[in-house]
Amino acid sequence: LSRIGDELYLEPTENGLSLRAVNSSRSAFASFLFAPLFFQLYEPGSAGPDAELFRCKVHMKSFLGIFRSLPSLEKSVGKCLILLKPRASRLVLQLHCKYGVTKTHNLAFQECERLQAVFDTQRCASRLCAPARVLAEAVVHFPLTLAEVTLGTGPGGKISLRNYVEDEAEPSKTMVTELWLAEDEFQSVAVAPGSHITFCLKEFRGLLSFAEASNLPLTIHFDKPGRPVVFTLDDTVLEVHLVLATLSDLESNSRSPSTNGVSHLPAPSDDFADDLESYMVAMETSEGGSGGPPSPTFPLRTPQPAESDPQEQEEGAVPGTPPHKKFRSLFFGSVMTPGRPGPATTQEVLAEDSDGEC
């Protein structure tokens, strides 16, 4: 998570403790959901009918500083207690170490709004699943400084990985690396032929090393360029999602994004067509909670029509995006209470996430 953002969002839910991070340009979001069974004891606290479970964010560095040396932690720490004390404004992390020694850290936290990227893996046209090792071995061929990589599907069900080269780059001075993976290297392949996406490799590497270390297969859900790519890891007690924005194609202007089930969308007018943005608008105009099939873990947030123009929200949420990059920020759902399965009318709208800052 520290590879993604500088702040760690802690959100206790009934389904477990969720740790999340987002990057400054809001083009990458990751969440780790630890089920109650992962813990020896899990008490998310009580939430009243109108209140939510308390959540907060802390500085990533401060949090990581407590778990500085993993090898020595493994040897000396028996258990770790995490307590959220809203009234004292402290997040308490207590490590019970050998020899009866107790290390107590009281971290200052900031209250924050819910951090949630909107995505739906069910709606992705393509899905790949591979052991993390296969992907790690593939990615090792690319230099550590490489920013973006393009994942594509080719003839014979082969999957390609290629470094992304900026259009403005001199062809004679750039090195292109491309490698192909056969279908049988993957555990499952269900892809739309001829599809490809370009995403940030740096942010992906972090998840990849975690997947390798935990020996979990990695699933990649992707759709058209411009739509976010979702990487997931699943375990009995852990669910990991990494959502990265993808580069949208300049040629996508004429494509009709019909897969999202909405009848018509505004035609993108400028070169930086953002299918994602259109998707957002489409969501806004859809009705209530039945706007689309809900994602298994992250239900779609349906903002009420009275919400401010998403265009405005979108631009305001992209403070740090360099102009030449065609990535746009992921849509972060307007802040709403987690919907209990039920009618949308019970949902409360909290202050909207106007400038992207919590």
Added chain:
Amino acid sequence: MPFSAQPPASGEGYALSASLDNARHLSSLLRAVHFQDHATCLATASGLRVTVEDAKCIQANAFIQAEIFQEFSVQEESVMFRISLSVLLDCLTIFGTSSLPGTSTALRMCYRGYGYPLMLFLEEGGVVTVCKINTQEPEELLDFDFCATKVVNKIILQSEGLREAFAELDMTSEVLQITMSPDKPYFRLSTFGNAGSAHLDYPRDSDLMEAFHCNQTQTNRYKISLLKPSTKALALSCKVSIRTDAQGFLSLQYMIRNEDGQICFVEYYCCPDENITEAEL
């Protein structure tokens, strides 16, 4: 009267003359107190004491007993001079700092007296280096007046338990707060840094605790930048004794076992920091 030791091999009368088969026995200890450039050396019949001070608040002493040396003679009752500790250490480790098994640097140290430089003869593998380090007028040293009768609280811990804690101290905190008490939390080290506060608690019945004699609950704060150098001494030591007196002065004594199994001591004395506003716990 001061005893008259055997005259040095050269026959001349040196105020201080010493020989050491393994210079590391001296250099490793001196490194544990090397947080300032200059040190004051005091040689007496019992051995050599090297003192380093800072800010009139902290004093560290390294003791190398006469028995550690193969030869140690002091002409007068005591010999004292001020010297650059950085230069002294550079000379002692002139053949390198890596300790290959079986190799060691032999040292012969001679000091004629007031106004003369300190002569070092270092030999390793047949190669001899001669160093001459200028000495200065010794400055007055702090006297913390710390004696056994004035000790209020004392604990002795195995260094293993503190090493990691000291190495990982939150340096964004201005102070290190030490609480010693006959009741909980018994022995607590606290820091108050940018991220928040951190407390390290050692129970009195911990396996690490060799001795626990706390009579009164005391909480004192010390400037963390002054105490941080003591980490080096802690890393070398096997045991540490932590004592405070009624005024909150801190004494840290480290028992260090050298390569040959001989015992040496390093101690740190520190004044409590009075200029701190109430830190949150």
